[in-house]
Amino acid sequence: MTGEQIEQQMARKGRMVAVVIAGSMLLWMAAQVVGKSLGLPGRYALLFDFAVIAALVWALVNIYQIWRARQGMQG
Numbered sequence: 001m002t003g004e005q006i007e008q009q010m011a012r013k014g015r016m017v018a019v020v021i022a023g024s025m026l027l028w029m030a031a032q033v034v035g036k037s038l039g040l041p042g043r044y045a046l047l048f049d050f051a052v053i054a055a056l057v058w059a060l061v062n063i064y065q066i067w068r069a070r071q072g073m074q075g
Contacts, residue, residue: 006073010066017059017066024055 031048
């Protein structure tokens with residue numbers, strides 16, 4: 001792979017991470033509003049919370065991988 005292809009791959013991965021972060025936050029906020037309006041028990045809110053935490057941990061791991069890859073390319 002050329003350096004330009006690797007950069008494009010990292011940029012694509014970065015965009016995916018951004019979509020996951022934004023999407024998970026929007027879904028979490030919507031779940032909070034819908035859950036409250038439907039009168040769902042708190043355990044469902046906790047389920048959504050854990051799902052969003054898992055998505056954010058996935059995003060954090062991928063951000064770290066992108067950062068390490070860029071560090072490796074520079075030096």
